[in-house]
Amino acid sequence: xxxxxxxxxxxVLFMDNAVEVHGLVKTYRIxxxxxxxxxxxxxxxxxxxxxxxxxxxxxxxxxGPNGAGKTTTxxxxxxxxxxxxxxxxxxxxxxxKEPDKVRRNIGLMLTVEKGFxxxxxxxxxxxxxxxLYGLNKRKATERINHLIKxxxxxxxxxxxxxxxxxxxxxxxxxxxxxALLSDAPILLLDEPxxxxxxxxxxxxxxxxxxxxxxxxxxxxxxxxxxxxxxxxCDKIIMINKGQIVAEGTPGELKDKIPKLxxxxxxxxxxxxxxxxxxNIDLKYEFKIEEGDIFNIKIHSRKPEDILGxxxxxxxxxxxxxxxxxxxxxxxEDVFIYFSEGAQ
Ligand SMILES: Nc1ncnc2c1ncn2[C@@H]1O[C@H](COP(=O)(O)OP(=O)(O)OP(=O)(O)O)[C@@H](O)[C@H]1O
Ligand SMILES: [Mg+2]
Numbered sequence: 001x002x003x004x005x006x007x008x009x010x011x012v013l014f015m016d017n018a019v020e021v022h023g024l025v026k027t028y029r030i031x032x033x034x035x036x037x038x039x040x041x042x043x044x045x046x047x048x049x050x051x052x053x054x055x056x057x058x059x060x061x062x063x064g065p066n067g068a069g070k071t072t073t074x075x076x077x078x079x080x081x082x083x084x085x086x087x088x089x090x091x092x093x094x095x096x097k098e099p100d101k102v103r104r105n106i107g108l109m110l111t112v113e114k115g116f117x118x119x120x121x122x123x124x125x126x127x128x129x130x131x132l133y134g135l136n137k138r139k140a141t142e143r144i145n146h147l148i149k150x151x152x153x154x155x156x157x158x159x160x161x162x163x164x165x166x167x168x169x170x171x172x173x174x175x176x177x178x179a180l181l182s183d184a185p186i187l188l189l190d191e192p193x194x195x196x197x198x199x200x201x202x203x204x205x206x207x208x209x210x211x212x213x214x215x216x217x218x219x220x221x222x223x224x225x226x227x228x229x230x231x232x233c234d235k236i237i238m239i240n241k242g243q244i245v246a247e248g249t250p251g252e253l254k255d256k257i258p259k260l261x262x263x264x265x266x267x268x269x270x271x272x273x274x275x276x277x278x279n280i281d282l283k284y285e286f287k288i289e290e291g292d293i294f295n296i297k298i299h300s301r302k303p304e305d306i307l308g309x310x311x312x313x314x315x316x317x318x319x320x321x322x323x324x325x326x327x328x329x330x331x332e333d334v335f336i337y338f339s340e341g342a343q
Contacts, residue, residue: 017092018186018218019054019077024086026072026242046072048242049086056185057216059208061223061233065339068239070222071111074188077220078108091186107179107187111194113171122158122166122174123148126181133182147177152203169200176204180211187211187219193228201225205232226331236331238338245338254329257337262327263303265296265310269319276317280306293322 026047033039047069054060062070075081077090079099088095091105116125123144130140148154151173158166158174166174176192189208193201205228211217212234223229229236230250238246238253246253270292277284277296286296300306303326311321 017053017089018056018058019052019220020087020089021053021073021077022051022087024050024073024076024088025084026069026076026081027084045242047076047083047086050239050242050244051086052237052244052247054186054218054220056218057212058234059212059219059221059232061221061229061236062239063223063226063229063236063335064239067241069242070239071190073239074108074110074190074220074222077102078106078188079103104182105184105186107182107184109175109179109187109189109192111191113175116163116171116174116178118164119162121160121162122153122170122177125163125174126177129178130181135182143181143183144177147180150180150207151177153177168195169197172196172204173200176207185217187217189219189221191222191224193223193225201228208232226335230331238335240339246334250331253331253334257329257334261300261303261329263296263298263300263307263310264323264325264327265298265314266293266322267296267314267319268293268322269314269317271317271319273319276313280310282306 024047025045028044028046030042030044031039032042050069050073052060062073064070072081076083076095077088079095079102082096090102093101093105095102115129117128120128126144126147127140130144135143148158153170153173156167156170156173158170161170163171163174172192172195176189179187179189187208192208193204196204208219208221209232212219221229221232223232233250235249236247236253237244246256248256266289273286273294273296277286280298282298282300284296284298286294289295298306298310307324307326311324314321
């Protein structure tokens with residue numbers, strides 16, 4: 001059962017069903033030419049049965065290596081691509097059977113931005129899209145003023161500069177402004193901070209969190225920045241080779257990988273370190289940092305248990321301890337673990 005939460009410009013929002021994806025499959029067919037006469041078809045399985053849900057007020061991160069299927073998923077949800085099989089409902093509407101209704105409920109931002117007019121200013125571009133989305137003139141002006149301020153496009157000269165004169169960061173901000181123009185309850189943002197300077201990226205991250213928190217928007221967000229995923233996303237879905245390999249909160253995901261902690265030691269000395277470490281019954285690696293300084297990393301669930309013994313051994317063998325750190329796994333460790341096909 002869905003819970004009615006509010007009326008949103010005559011569109012009814014339900015608490016549970018912002019996005020529902022079941023068994024989505026998508027293959028691409030590429031024709032490959034071999035010489036003049038011969039050709040073959042290569043089939044790329046971009047999605048191999050992906051299922052997930054996104055609630056209103058939630059930011060869900062789609063993470064995965066290059067080619068995992070993230071953009072394909074977003075394009076299907078945005079009705080730009082048809083799935084081969086499976087279903088996807090956005091704001092309660094089927095992406096294949098009711099694409100117009102889906103489009104009215106989404107704000108979309110893709111990595112490769114299309115559709116902006118190079119000879120129009122940022123503001124003029126937004127005015128053009130507002131007209132296209134059917135916003136009345138007064139409402140459009142209000143909304144555009146608000147968005148230009150919100151994304152600090154005014155400070156960057158969006159009113160006077162032509163789109164073709166925009167920097168990458170300005171283009172990203174304008175794309176996000178366009179995605180927010182119709183105040184749609186669901187946002188699909190494909191790498192919105194790609195190539196942005198740290199203050200711009202931070203601005204967008206804060207904005208996304210704020211939109212989910214105070215306006216209860218449902219947001220699907222892709223990024224390759226693990227730090228960003230951790231602070232922006234309530235839930236993370238890891239995709240690899242067209243399949244979901246893990247999902248949960250950032251904390252839950254970190255608990256799923258076996259390599260729980262890393263004991264990181266920086267030591268100085270000239271003794272045979274390899275012989276010394278050989279007796280440790282744990283996975284470790286060491287490298288020469290510089291001259292006689294070594295960095296040792298030991299992977300263990302409870303490195304505290306071996307720390308005392310190890311330090312004693314190192315000191316007894318003439319090593320000087322420079323630093324000792326116990327590192328918690330990062331989301332990056334989780335990403336690498338699941339990207340390498342382990343489960
Ligand atoms: N238009 C297309 N024609 C053929 N193959 C495609 C097309 N678009 C994507 N693919 C292939 O589908 C797979 C999934 O691509 P997709 O763009 O969804 O990945 P992604 O997870 O967004 O990757 P990235 O992190 O690099 O953006 C890849 O193997 C890609 O080469
Ligand atoms: Mg992509």
